[in-house]
Amino acid sequence: MIVEFLQGEGEPSSSWVMLVMGFVSTIVFLVLYGILFPSSDLPVISSVLPVFDGVFDSGIWFFILGAMIGIFAILGTMLSEATSE
């Protein structure tokens, strides 16, 4: 049986709860980090992956990588839409 992917137009009201929870937990994380490590900046990619030391050593790279994912998603969408039967 081929199962199709379905996506509705309506938005369940409970999905907003998840979004608010996500937002609140992000703020809580940032506040906690500031309390636990008051003199440290937020970690960047190179502090998690030392192989990128000296390259991705600013928080801006998180955002640039996010945008690159978006751009690749567009390219992927164009390819898959153009080739789908």
Add this chain to the structure above:
Amino acid sequence: MGLITSMVTFWLLILVLFILVNRGIWVFTDVSKSMSMFMLEKALGPPIDFVEGRKGAASTTWILQGTLWIIPASLVTFCGLWLSHDPQALHSLTAWGLNPESTSLTTSGILIAVYGAMGMLLIGSSMHIVPELGATSLATEKNATLMSFVWTLAVIVMFVGANNSEIAGVSVMPIATILTNLVLLAVIVNMLLTAASRTRKMPLPAWMMIIGMISAPISILSLALTGSLDSGSGQWLATRFSGTTFFLMVSGAILYGSSRGSGNPLWSRSLAAVTMAGAIISINPAGLIEGEIASDFLGIGTATFEPTRNDIVAGSFLLALSLIPVLALSANVLATMRGDDVFMENPDSPGMPEINLAAFMAVPIAIGGLFVHTDYLTGTNELTGIHTSLVLLGLWVVFIPASLGSALSIFPEVSGRNMLSINRSRWAFWLMAGGAFSGLVFTMMADFSDMALIEAAVEADNSTANRVRVLGSVLFYGTVIGSVYHSLNMISGSFRGALATEEQNISSTSISSPYMLTKETTVRKILAQREGKLDTVVVPESSTESPGSATEI
């Protein structure tokens, strides 16, 4: 020559051109028509066969590319904002020979947004609006489609030129100018041929778009004729004229889009006429304050801005006049979208929230621009510290939403399919609008803080302003995500979206099931029965006071 002489020359040239476009060029009309068609198609040789000539193909191609350009425009602007508080953030790119700086990235972000995103969206919209309002078809779809790729190439060159002005001893910006003007010439000829084949009187939005396009070369011509191009005032005026060009095009697009999307007729023809005439007569406050960008584009030396007393008086007066067309446009668009009550009609129609935002924000941003430009023109220079943020704000909450909204409202008709998801479209709007507004307002707050410290002659680093800039740049990232959402929605929609012919256009005047009111009741009771929404029409059942009688058989 003075500022007022250049303006008078510009008005005269526009007037002559408007008459010529309407009346034709005497016996040369037919010759020029066939010659122009030949130059647009056959003369280009094999490349013209690479593109599609289907109805709506040109508009679709321009709009799609314009939407895609919003992503790099917002990303580069985001990087520019980030580097203003962390200048070394992208130092690793020096390994590739790149040395990005906040100012160059912000300027190139503005250029990509103006010419790549806004320019392409507006030209794409005009390729639908002008033929539609003239009840005809675009003179050549093939040439228009082909030119979109040359324009994209010009924007890439522009981006390179804004970050690296000279490569191998050659100035880059003039190359971009040549490419954009080449395309613009082809598009203008295409539009004029389309207008010449109109079968009915064309409403003002179409003329606004045509005159807007033509005003770009005409403004430079008027400055060249009066010999003002190498003066500071002339270069400042050249930058202002680019604001006029885009304002006229945006006005035409949103006036059409607001009526098309809401299903309401245009509220006022007089206000549309005031918008068009006012935009031409006044000096537009949109855009960068310095004339340096104009000199870069034209490949001439930058002159010092030293306006005479007459220039200051005339310039300030004409700048102040620009508020009239802005108010007229904003009122006309908002009233058209709302119809006969206070609520926006068909708010789920594609592009409607964007147009609403642009019309709403146009007035405060124009007033802000007016203050900053008058401050610069009079040499006071107390507000120049916020001008970049204000330009970005105007761009991302007025011009980009207006051009994107208009393009979205006509996209189903030109591509034949609707956006993939209204829900995603709504998310994209909130991300873009919220990100741009909040991010740039925070950045402007930091600008004000810096200005206050400079005035107080404090030399220490302003850490508070830097922290606010962090917040501003992070919030602006919402615009990047929103633009990705919009692009995905549009691309998927053009393949799998509901067919435009299948979906009925909901109009404010046609409610399929009105609520039949048989006796006195309250709004709360109607809503409680889940029978109605805010825009449900309540129709009283007809009744009579005369007593009943037996039915005659």
